[in-house]
Amino acid sequence: MSMTVLTVDDSRTMREMLRLALTDVGYRVLQAEDGVHGLEVLAGETPDVIVTDINMPRMDGFGFIEEVRGDPQYRGVPILVLTTESDAEKKNRARMAGATGWIVKPFNPVKLVDAIRRVAA
């Protein structure tokens, strides 16, 4: 069964990297440029997993996660935080906001897919 993954990242490069890595294993990929855009995309889709960056304009990853978790429809969707920040603070804040897990950039495609498989039913 093919899985749908929503990627939220303000960097075009990173979105493309994610798309390449995920389509490579047969996932369907939705893309958004920041939190606000991510919520817009979610209005029409329910992905199996969300992968989001933290540092983004308009609405950052923390805000986005809180919004998603606040909506009963997406409560059960795993959210992986994708960020170069590996410090405890960022991870903890992301988790307090409701993130399911994280991936440290620059990601290895294998690790990325592995992390997604770990949280997706």
Next chain:
Amino acid sequence: MDPLAAIRETFFQECEEQLAELESGLLAMEGGDTDSETINAVFRAVHSIKGGAGAFSLEPLVRFAHVFETALDEMRSGRLAPSADVLKTLLRAADVLADQVRAAHDGAPEDEARSAALAEELKALGPEGGSAEAAGTEDDWGDFAFQPLAAIEAAPEAGSGAAWRVGFKPRADLYAKANEAALLLRELRRLGEAVVELDASALPPLADLDPEAAYLAWTVTLPGNLDETAIREVFEFVDGDCELEIGREGEAAPADDVAPEFDISALLAKVQTAPENLVMEPVVEPGPRLAPEPATTPVDAAQPSPAAANDAQAAAQRKPDAAGATIRVDLERVDRLIDLVGELVINQAMLSQRVMEAGFARASGVAMGLDELEQLTREIQDSVMAIRAQPVKSVFQRMPRLVREVAAMTGKPVRLVTEGEGTEVDKTVIERLADPLTHMIRNAIDHGLESPEKRAAAGKPAEGVVRLTAAHRSGRIVIEVGDDGGGINRERVKAIAVERGLIAADAALSDEEIDNLIFMAGFSTASEVSDISGRGVGMDVVRRSIQALGGRITITSRPGKGSTFTMSLPLTLAVLDGMVVSVQGQTLVAPITAIVETLLPKASDVHSLGGHARVIAIRDSYVPLIDVGMALGYRAEPLVATQGVALLIEGEGGARAALLVDAIQGQRQVVIKSLEANYRQVPGVAAATILGDGRVALILDIDTIVAVSRGADSLRAEKRLAATG
């Protein structure tokens, strides 16, 4: 293209955007902008470049971006004040970063010494003046390398011993974050043969069951040869949201009482050096059933650090401003569309003409339908042209760096003021503006502005001002480069022009004419060629490149107050409003923008100057009367002036001339087709177009015709000049 190579290109494109963002943000801060979103955007730009560079293993770039980012983070968190000196350093760092990006793109070597020197300066801005930062960089470094495949596969040999017993009791939070106990158990099973026992004793009767609460607990027995790190990694994401107890079977609760063959120091070392694990150790809740964990660093999640507080503030200030919905389209596709619309315009014109020739009445349905079609075609054309229009910002924003560099080289303090960056013009025009603008700004600082001492003596502030402005004016874009320097030294310019034989020693020239001498080919102030301006490019080259864009450039100068170069350019290179004229049976097009008025010459106004040279009196001045047919070689004998129509035109520098043609056919917008691309360059002809009747008409290059007719009898003279020069 290989998909990864394509992404690499995307990365470099994006870098350019981010570098622009970085610079404009820093400049805004230099100008007093204290908005937290500005510093955030600046930080994000460097951060993104670092992230992408890491993905492509561009290590020098990652390293420099990291040091840069650290300094910006200090500023973002309020620990570093954005003083003028700090911002100057950051701007120079932005320049170095830009060079590094380009070097990485081209695979060229970077200036390591310069990067290293600036990295040191940046580090000095960092926490505790750098020493701690240097160490911090090393520590952080591990996060940027590609991490090896999961430690799960990597370390199965780490000791063997009694079987592992993992006690795992999720809290409700674990489920709220969309983690799933079943998936974790599945992961554990992947490590090795697992025996899972469920403890459902806490499960209430169905009627009392809260679906969002957590009631179940598991105990999993795993083979003793597994590495504890691998087991912990499974619980990486749920750490803090569950009670977790990992120990050897039959082991007493205290962790220091381990099986003898178990190398605790090696394990500790492993756990401590793996940053992931350090970070992820659970917030242990001291409960009677839980063994104290070795090497645990509890993380106090409830107490946000200053940085986090700052982020929270930033998040609170999130501006959900409307997103400018944009799409990216290949330029080729747009150009193809423009081409097709051009063809459509021509076809529509041809159809109109045929319908008229067929004798349909103006009020007939067919003619009216055609009128509507013409209207629509025009609108489509305008809309398609607008796709290619871009704000001049993209070229303007390259200038601050140039100004900084030239200011540093000349030792003149300079402030660049830009205006009208949002003014839009065709992309091609923008691209071809960069070189002339660069040259003019360099000139303005090097030649235009006086030394600080001279300025002080003249009672001016030491800091010179260079203004770069853009505005739309009557269907064209007008770009000005001005300085508040000493103005043109007319005495010297005139002396030089005489010395180079450009003008006669006794020529009586107006101030304006003297100022415009600097545009003449061969005028080079060699006595003061400097490193900055003296790159073998004179103002004549600038003028030619502006003319090649269908533009005009003029200078106005006031002694002691400064000079301003004014360029007027067409908004698009694809269409032109033209006056269609006939000359010796040929149909030609003159750009309307150049035409001041048209008139029927009276015999009494035309005076011969000997040979074929004539002037015509227009009101109270005489202007040269140029026979276009002669100039282009269509006829050997000049047309009698009274048998034709004169177009009074204004060329570059405001010089006027009258072009004599046989008749005017009408006025219309024409689609420009390059003659150079389809045939070759022809002096006196700027381009070609296809008319409604399908015939090709040449578009006149008025400035060349005027310039050449003034200096010689015909364009053949220019060809000779070109051949010998």
